[in-house]
Structure formats: structure tokens, C-alpha cells
Amino acid sequence: MENLLKRITINPEVCHGKPTVRNMRWPVEVILDMLGSGMETSEILEDHPELEKEDILATLYYAKLSISGDILKEVS
Structure with missing residues (x-):
């Protein structure tokens, strides 16, 4: 599962520093919103x-860690 976190990046130059997928302009929240919409x-x-x-899968794992309160040291 930790390998999945390598797909989530936080870069102040991309999407205002929001967590994104592979440094692309795909914020984690947008992927979660699509899944949440069905x-x-x-x-x-x-x-x-x-x-x-x-x-x-990485966005779901990131969300799980976020709400569980685990420290996300691997995300950069």
C-alpha cells in the first residue's frame, strides 16, 4: 500500500499545493468526488x-490515511 502513496504528490506549483495524482492536474478531491458521485x-x-x-486506489488510500489521523510522511 505504501507504493500507492508515491502516486500522490504535493507541489506548490501544481493545483495550489493540493494533493494530486502523479504531479498531474488531478487533485485527489476531484477523483474522490467522481467516485462519490457514483x-x-x-x-x-x-x-x-x-x-x-x-x-x-492511491486516492482512496490517501483519503483513508487522512481521516485516520496517520501522518503522511511519504507524500511529497
Whole structure:
């Protein structure tokens, strides 16, 4: 699971420093919003081919760590 965190980046030059997927302009919150609206992973990947299944899993793992209160030392 820790390898998934390497897909989440925080860069002040990208999306105002919000956590994003692989330093692309895909904030974690946008991926979570798509999932929360009922989109299936396969639909997201079909609509956005630059994303990978592991990116979706990484956003979910990041969200889990965020709400659990764990320190996110691996995210940079």
C-alpha cells in the first residue's frame, strides 16, 4: 500500500499545493468526488485515459490515511 502513496504528490506549483495524482492536474478531491458521485473506476479510466487504476486506489488510500489521523510522511 505504501507504493500507492508515491502516486500522490504535493507541489506548490501544481493545483495550489493540493494533493494530486502523479504531479498531474488531478487533485485527489476531484477523483474522490467522481467516485462519490457514483462513477465506477472503469468509467473514470475510460473518460480519462491518462489515469491508471493504481491512481484511483492511491486516492482512496490517501483519503483513508487522512481521516485516520496517520501522518503522511511519504507524500511529497
